[in-house]
Amino acid sequence: MRGTSGDGAAEPELGLSLSDVGEYAVISVTGEIDMYTAPKLREAVRQLSSEGRMRVAIDLTPTEFCDSTGLGVLIGARRRLSDSGGSLVVVCANPRIRKLLDLTGLDKVLDVRETVPGE
Template sequence: MRGTTSDGAPEPELGLSLSTAGAWTVIAVSGEIDMYTVERLREAIRQLIGEGRTQVAIDLTPTEFCDSTGLGLLIGARRRLADAGGALVVVCANTRIRKLLDMTGLDKVLDVREAVPSE
């Protein structure tokens, strides 16, 4: 649900939708990931780790915008999930964000896939 600013305009919002695909917990992210909204995604990952759900796929395909704050979060999430014995998959069929991952070399560091893992 979107909040509104004092003049009634919609605030930027990050939409997180959780689902399960085999052993993976999938977080589909809609909206804009930036330094203002990133904390919600960080908290969602913390919560999953706390619940012992450490096989996590972050689906950026529906994401409208992602900046370097979001990329920093992916690196941190990968480390925290690995430390907890799990793994991170980044799902991205979104050409704009895929370009960012390629440009920064994160496509080599992160497990980036075109589709949500099936098992």
Template structure:
């Protein structure tokens, strides 16, 4: 089994949170991201931005984690947005059509802005 490093850091202000993800999101690392996002949903965050600028690779498991987190956010009246995906991740979003499902920003939005 390969050792894949995944780093996740969260900054929150008011009801908004930015989760910065670094490394690879795949079958082995996606559960950590899922745990982090689920905790924010439980905490009642209304706007969740996932900063993908540090993600080198994201497979279908990672995409499913993001989709399920977005669904849970919507059920609680909130939103989940993606920010600054690298070209490889952006291609996956485009090929799967998920770029029309998620709100995707070229850069991480500042708190309090859209």
């Protein structure tokens, strides 16, 4: 997603690609996750769960930037999937985002891995 808003300001870029690895539906995220783009990721997870895909992996390894809004999406996704008997795996070999997960303590709450399970 790249474009301009009505006044010509550059919009953040967020790319989502879906794949299947083992029993996981994998969302690979490129670009920047912030409060402007996060709803797109949130909706992607909701869409998968509405299709009955309850094992979801969000791959942040190729993500260029993630802020606290993105972390909020991860927390929300974990809650929704867990409540429905599913699970969320956060795949992240990206040191910048790993640092963010670490300093917030989310590395202890979320299931953070280097690769998608079964890969």
